[in-house]
Amino acid sequence: MAVQSVSQGGKSIAHKADIFAKPMHLENPMSSTLIVEIIQDEVQKNNMAWMMEKQAKSMPTALRDNYNPATDSSYGNNHVKDLLDTKDGTLSLIMDVFLTVPPPTLSADKLPVFEIEDSDLVKLDSDKPFPEMPPSAEEWEPANPLPDSQQWEDVHKAWKQPSLETGDQGQLGSVSRWHKAFNWDKAKCPGWPVCQSKWTQSLTTFLWQRR
Numbered sequence: 001m002a003v004q005s006v007s008q009g010g011k012s013i014a015h016k017a018d019i020f021a022k023p024m025h026l027e028n029p030m031s032s033t034l035i036v037e038i039i040q041d042e043v044q045k046n047n048m049a050w051m052m053e054k055q056a057k058s059m060p061t062a063l064r065d066n067y068n069p070a071t072d073s074s075y076g077n078n079h080v081k082d083l084l085d086t087k088d089g090t091l092s093l094i095m096d097v098f099l100t101v102p103p104p105t106l107s108a109d110k111l112p113v114f115e116i117e118d119s120d121l122v123k124l125d126s127d128k129p130f131p132e133m134p135p136s137a138e139e140w141e142p143a144n145p146l147p148d149s150q151q152w153e154d155v156h157k158a159w160k161q162p163s164l165e166t167g168d169q170g171q172l173g174s175v176s177r178w179h180k181a182f183n184w185d186k187a188k189c190p191g192w193p194v195c196q197s198k199w200t201q202s203l204t205t206f207l208w209q210r211r
Helices: 148-160 170-181 192-209
Strands: 005-008 011-014 033-036 051-060 090-100
Touching: 005 051, 005 090, 011 051, 033 090
Parallel strands: 005 033
Antiparallel strands: 005 011, 051 090
């Protein structure tokens, strides 16, 4: 059965298309309304609003179009051309309605909010107030940062002319420590002093390019 509107629980949906019944010889549109009531046992508020969705289908105009006596072939009128015309052969009408249960109503959370940070606080009673913390000594304050270009120049100068203690051998001593730390194999580098010098030059070039 085609319907124009559906109502349930205070909600309604409608369709704009008029409904006719040509076999009933209706020249004016008919009214068709579907009313749905859903009753739940032992529930004070019955007929709750469910979610509704209309389903429109294509119906033949031979049954659902308005009736016109001038085109009625039962009266001897020959309208074969109109009967064989496939244009506008269907109408979109509501034929089905899908009802979906409403989302559940969650119970109210009656537990108070638990402040986990405040739960570990312990109140200390004291006759005198706590003394103020003395400021830190200026000697322990960090030095003001230098510009980036000045920092690279200082690093390069310290690498080229290290001010190390006697016996550190400057760049060669630093490369030797890296050789020992990374377990470089002297056997794979014949002429260890030559390799040591090349690594020192490569490291100097790398530091200068990073400037």
